[in-house]
Amino acid sequence: MKKIFGQSIYLGNVLGIPIKIHWTFSLLILWIFGSNIYRGASIESALWSVLFVLSLFACVFLHELGHAMAARRYGIRTMSILLLPIGGVASLEKIPSDPKKEMIVAFAGPAVNAVISLLIGTYYFITGFPELNMESLAQINSGNIFFMIMTANIFLGGFNLIPAFPMDGGRVLRALLSIRMGRVKATRAAVSVASVFAVLFVIYGIYIRNPFMAVIALFIYMGARSEFEAVKTEFFIAGSVVKDVLMRKFTVLDAQSPLKTAIEALLNGQETAFLIKENEVITKILTKTDIIRGLSEKGNESSIGESASEIRFFVHESMPLEDLIDVIRRENVSVVPVKSGEEVIGMVDINNLTEFQLLKAATSHG
Numbered sequence: 251m252k253k254i255f256g257q258s259i260y261l262g263n264v265l266g267i268p269i270k271i272h273w274t275f276s277l278l279i280l281w282i283f284g285s286n287i288y289r290g291a292s293i294e295s296a297l298w299s300v301l302f303v304l305s306l307f308a309c310v311f312l313h314e315l316g317h318a319m320a321a322r323r324y325g326i327r328t329m330s331i332l333l334l335p336i337g338g339v340a341s342l343e344k345i346p347s348d349p350k351k352e353m354i355v356a357f358a359g360p361a362v363n364a365v366i367s368l369l370i371g372t373y374y375f376i377t378g379f380p381e382l383n384m385e386s387l388a389q390i391n392s393g394n395i396f397f398m399i400m401t402a403n404i405f406l407g408g409f410n411l412i413p414a415f416p417m418d419g420g421r422v423l424r425a426l427l428s429i430r431m432g433r434v435k436a437t438r439a440a441v442s443v444a445s446v447f448a449v450l451f452v453i454y455g456i457y458i459r460n461p462f463m464a465v466i467a468l469f470i471y472m473g474a475r476s477e478f479e480a481v482k483t484e485f486f487i488a489g490s491v492v493k494d495v496l497m498r499k500f501t502v503l504d505a506q507s508p509l510k511t512a513i514e515a516l517l518n519g520q521e522t523a524f525l526i527k528e529n530e531v532i533t534k535i536l537t538k539t540d541i542i543r544g545l546s547e548k549g550n551e552s553s554i555g556e557s558a559s560e561i562r563f564f565v566h567e568s569m570p571l572e573d574l575i576d577v578i579r580r581e582n583v584s585v586v587p588v589k590s591g592e593e594v595i596g597m598v599d600i601n602n603l604t605e606f607q608l609l610k611a612a613t614s615h616g
């Protein structure tokens with residue numbers, strides 16, 4: 251994406267967010283002005299057209315600012331807002347993984363466009379609608395520019411609600427799906443929907459003989475593609491189960507033993523977490539972090555049981571890895587004990603998963 255988009259110009263900060271505009275924007279303005287003059291418009295009316303396009307991008311900017319403000323509510327920073335001739339991009343530090351929050355952040359953009367068109371509509375409702383016909387709409391002037399901005403905002407908001415990446419509607423769809431099926435599967439489903447839309451736009455473009463539709467299709471396709479890239483590591487694990495990344499070698503320590511036993515085991519082996527049994531039943535887990543904290547707070551003669559954390563859940567060896575990742579994210583744990591039937595057979599930790607992804611990445615083609 252970066253190579254295609256290239257250089258952009260820094261405009262300034264708004265509410266602490268750097269605003270950038272892409273250099274090709276100047277081409278768009280020149281083209282609007284030039285094409286107006288070319289088809290015989292006066293300089294004045296060509297300037298009205300330019301003013302209209304600039305207002306439009308002010309609305310695009312406000313749309314992006316809407317996303318940024320909603321994200322700020324959840325403590326997510328916006329790294330920059332970039333204005334491109336094809337629209338705007340607000341680069342959020344991260345996408346909220348809570349579906350409800352992701353939905354609100356996604357809706358905030360189109361909501362801004364709805365508010366702008368409602369404001370203009372209300373103004374017209376009070377003062378009376380201007381008399382417009384197709385002929386008077388062909389050229390933008392002081393009499394119809396607000397009507398055009400209102401219409402454009404309805405289009406902008408509506409277009410962005412198409413349920414295909416990279417449109418906001420695509421994010422809403424992914425958020426809705428991820429309530430039911432987990433984030434990885436939801437993303438894959440939403441990317442498929444976006445590809446279908448891209449194909450539909452191409453077919454429609456051929457049908458109405460409008461090359462602009464192909465541009466939109468390409469835009470959707472590229473957006474879906476980059477969304478796919480973003481979750482690519484997650485896709486690598488599709489089709490694998492917990493058993494594939496299982497650490498089968500594990501040590502069980504007794505809850506009554508002093509903490510120094512765990513320190514010895516930690517120093518002697520490769521393991522970074524231990525399972526802890528109380529009365530012959532595995533009930534707790536002791537991670538490296540637990541050991542370090544226990545050592546500084548309670549000393550090495552304190553019992554392991556005091557420092558270990560209660561196991562909140564086990565996962566089954568046949569659980570798909572994409573579900574495991576969702577569980578790890580949701581529960582915010584680093585190590586998960588694994589069962590086969592009723593028997594504890596090992597553990598998985600985040601490092602295993604990363605290694606596994608790297609291996610898969612190295613062995614997969616395309």
Ligand SMILES: [Zn+2]
Binds near residue numbers: 317360
């Ligand atoms: Zn948006």
